[in-house]
Amino acid sequence: ATRITGEDEAAPLRDYDEALDMWSDFQTKTQSLSQSLSSQLRLILTPTQSTKLSGSFRTGKRLNIKKIIPYIASSYKRDKIWMRRAIPSKRAYQILLCVDDSSSMSDDERSSSGRLALESLVMVARALTVLEAGQVGVLGFGTDVFVAHALADAPLASQDAGARVLQRFTFRQEGTDMVRLLRRTIDHFGEARLRQAAGSGGEDLWQLALILSDGLVQSRDHARLRPLLREAMEQRIMVVFIVMDDARESKKGHSVLELKEARFGPDGVPVIHRYLDSFPFPYYLIVHHLEDLPGALAALLRTWFAEVNS
């Protein structure tokens, strides 16, 4: 993994052996979910059919009207007048898994958010690696953003590589700067797109960011996130926010779905809103149990691909 900047070095790491145990535990625990996710994603991410008809052939699916006059004028010699379904263009993917490393993820009441996020990270990373869908990177964020695994790094296939990623997540950052995360994500993808263009030719590049977080963002940042989300969309970067919301019986009343916020109007009268009503991410999932994630993520991506292809 790439560790260059000074600010990255300063953060204390989780013990390597502990991280190694975690990676293999989570991998075992999520194996079947991971397989389910990769088979669902295979159907979604691989283009199977092109809807476009094109070309000039002697036989085909539909007549090319523009070729009819020259065909007759050439005394029926220029007879490549048929169009065929084009071969689907090859797609390349770059996927960033952005994991919330802020201390709200390890709070007493919601201590499971951090664990759920790391389990999800292992499951999704494994599914994508098996799929060989493209480059997979891992970012951590809180007050700062760090690169736990760069897109250009070797695939996250070994337990050693996985453990080195998990080592970076200790959930001690004292803020959740989602604005900074989005800025860094867009810039990171911008650079990766340039490298990709220089390297190989003609592939259709898709960039996807999955944010794994408890969903607690300062509400004042919601407005500042909107222009960044627009910018991401304009650059064809898809951003999916996955809210880790543990729903065990002991956590009743702590779901982000129930969370309200109180604001005071200019008259000093408190007004209570539902927190998620101002949540700025257009694509978000709420995951109560790890088992929900493969199906929910696949359904969301399917919807999104249908939208961008229409």
Added chain:
Amino acid sequence: MDEPMADAPGAQVKVTFTTTEADLQLPESKRQLLVPADIRRYGLSRVLNSESMLDTGSIPFDFLVSGSFLRTSLEDYLTSNGLSLETNLTLQYVRSLIPPVYEASF
């Protein structure tokens, strides 16, 4: 009161309300709340009394954080205890014993 405008909130803290007063229990779905970080006892009382919370009109409340009465803003409490805005504070509310006349000056 220099509370921020409703559409431009300042920093927020997540709190969880608890109480031992049987007649003043909040339903589970209302116990966790994001509140302005500069809120104090008076603002918290207004929130708790509001229609969407206890709907109790104007009972003055006191708040206990880790066993002691809250006498500053939540933000100041966090700062002086070395805690960040990421902290989920548990606030235990009790009927205030301080006479209402003191209430006007928070």
